[in-house]
Amino acid sequence: MSSRNRLKKLVLPSRISKPKLDLKQIAKTVIDKEASNEEDFECPLCFERMSPPFPRPLQRLIDALKKNEEAFNREQESKHKLLVQQSAEEGAFVAPLVLLKPGISENDQQVICRMHKVELVMKPLGKKRGYPAQVDFAAIDDRMKHFKQELVDVIEGKQESLFLTNALDVHKELGSVKARQATSMMNRFEETLPGYYGNRGSHYIMETLNEMFLKSNYLDKNKTKPLTPIEYAQQVLVPETGLRLIKQDFNLTNLQEASKVMKESSEYGSIVYSKIKKKE
Numbered sequence: 001m002s003s004r005n006r007l008k009k010l011v012l013p014s015r016i017s018k019p020k021l022d023l024k025q026i027a028k029t030v031i032d033k034e035a036s037n038e039e040d041f042e043c044p045l046c047f048e049r050m051s052p053p054f055p056r057p058l059q060r061l062i063d064a065l066k067k068n069e070e071a072f073n074r075e076q077e078s079k080h081k082l083l084v085q086q087s088a089e090e091g092a093f094v095a096p097l098v099l100l101k102p103g104i105s106e107n108d109q110q111v112i113c114r115m116h117k118v119e120l121v122m123k124p125l126g127k128k129r130g131y132p133a134q135v136d137f138a139a140i141d142d143r144m145k146h147f148k149q150e151l152v153d154v155i156e157g158k159q160e161s162l163f164l165t166n167a168l169d170v171h172k173e174l175g176s177v178k179a180r181q182a183t184s185m186m187n188r189f190e191e192t193l194p195g196y197y198g199n200r201g202s203h204y205i206m207e208t209l210n211e212m213f214l215k216s217n218y219l220d221k222n223k224t225k226p227l228t229p230i231e232y233a234q235q236v237l238v239p240e241t242g243l244r245l246i247k248q249d250f251n252l253t254n255l256q257e258a259s260k261v262m263k264e265s266s267e268y269g270s271i272v273y274s275k276i277k278k279k280e
C-alpha cells in the first residue's frame, strides 16, 4: 500500500465506511435510531427534546435549521477534503473530520425556544381553556367604544376598581419614588396584563385610551393623583378594559368571573402575544 493510500484511509470520515459495518452493528444502529428518533428536535436553548408531528410553524423553523446545518456540514466537508488532498501531497496526517454544529445566535435561540413553547404548550392549553385561537387586535378600538362609559365611571369614582385600589396601596406602601422603580413596575406590569390579550393587547388598548382620554387632557393629574395620567391608564384602565373584553369573549355575567380568566391567562398572553405588531 502506498503511503498515499494509507493516509487516505486514515482520514476517511466514518460515515463513508458504511459498507464495512457488520450485521450486529447495523442491528444496534437500528435500535439506537428507534431510541432516539432522528426526526426528534432538541431546543438549543432549554434542551427539551420533542418528537414529531410538529405544528406547521415549528416544522418550518426546524426545516430551516436543518437546511442551515446541512449547508454548514457541506462547507466543512469540502474544506476538509481540500485539506486532505493538500496534506496527502505533503505526506502529512490530517485528523478525521468532526462536524461542528452551526452556531445559533442568542436571539435565534430565544425565537426557537419561544416558538416550541407557544406551539406545543401554550396553544393547546389555550384551546383547552377556550381562549380565542385568533385575537382580532384591530377590533379592540371599536369594542372599547361600547363600554367607554364604564371606564369613565371608574375614572369619576362612580365604579370601584380593584386595580386602582392596588395601585394606590403600592404607592402608599412604597412611596411614589419606590413605586416607580423598575422591579415594582415589572411586578405591577404582570398584574395589569389584560390576560390572554398579552402585551400586544396592552399596546392596542393603550392606543385607544390615549385617543379617548389622554389626548384631550380629560384624564388629568387631578383625576389620577398620586398616579400620573399615563400610569393610571396603564395600571387601572388597561386591566379594566381587559376584564370587559374577556367578559364579552366568554359571555360571562360579571367581572369577577372575567377577573379569574384574566389572571389565569396572563402567562399565556405574555408568551403568545409578547410582541407588539404594528397596526396595518
Ligand SMILES: [Zn+2]
Binding pocket: 043, 044, 045, 046, 047, 048, 112, 113, 114, 116
Ligand atoms: Zn426551548
